[in-house]
């Protein structure tokens with residue numbers, strides 16, 4: 001599937017014994033038709049009332065606690081396969097509510113953002129995470145500087161720029177993702193405010209690279225924009241693959257809405273998992 005161009009494999013292992021390991025995730029990505037930005041593995045539910053327990057793998061085999069577009073794709077897959085308009089999924093970051101939003105696509109409640117430096121996490125204390133001391137380029141004329149940082153289930157840094165196309169994120173992304181200030185690495189975004197209710201975003205994803213869309217980054221940018229007074233709490237975030245609508249509710253929860261698309265169905269050869277067990 002894809003969520004506005006974010007390439008997602010939904011692997012339904014409910015009722016099956018296989019479990020995805022980092023090496024199996026990388027092997028699946030290398031199969032013909034198996035490429036993904038994220039693999040969403042569905043396991044039997046652990047908590048009453050949930051449809052599935054979900055593990056999220058990046059293409060490099062690393063795991064994430066959150067994936068907004070992938071969660072929306074899982075929601076669409078389950079609504080189409082099993083009916084209903086609302087469901088609960090369990091992730092390592094907690095329970096996520098997913099709702100069929102009709103013509104607008106699928107909405108996921110991403111929970112509440114965390115702003116404390118230790119929760120992002122950062123390697124050293126920062127009292128104010130709306131803008132931390134981090135820059136690249138010459139010391140007196142930095143190319144990118146003072147990102148907002150936030151955790152929306154996964155760590156994000158957002159650099160505010162006038163034009164997202166004016167910077168080579170493919171070049172700076174790897175350096176920033178792996179900067180020592182981010183002990184668990186980070187997703188890196190360039191964000192431009194285009195109105196009090198809209199942003200343009202380009203994302204270098206942790207464990208993946210440049211992607212056409214990243215739902216959690218859209219949430220991270222939207223709450224950071226509102227928190228720094230750049231926008232209101234409801235924004236349309238334009239990414240290379242399309243637009244996501246983000247609402248940061250007064251109770252702190254972030255709601256993300258946007259379309260999903262089915263691409264093709266396939267089967268994973270058992271050898272991918274057998275090789276792991278050997």
Ligand SMILES: N[C@@H](CCC[C@H](N)C(=O)O)C(=O)O
Nearest residue numbers: 064067068069154214215216
């Ligand atoms: N594309 C995802 C984010 C996936 C996880 C990220 N790469 C990480 O490791 O934190 C989204 O739509 O949120």
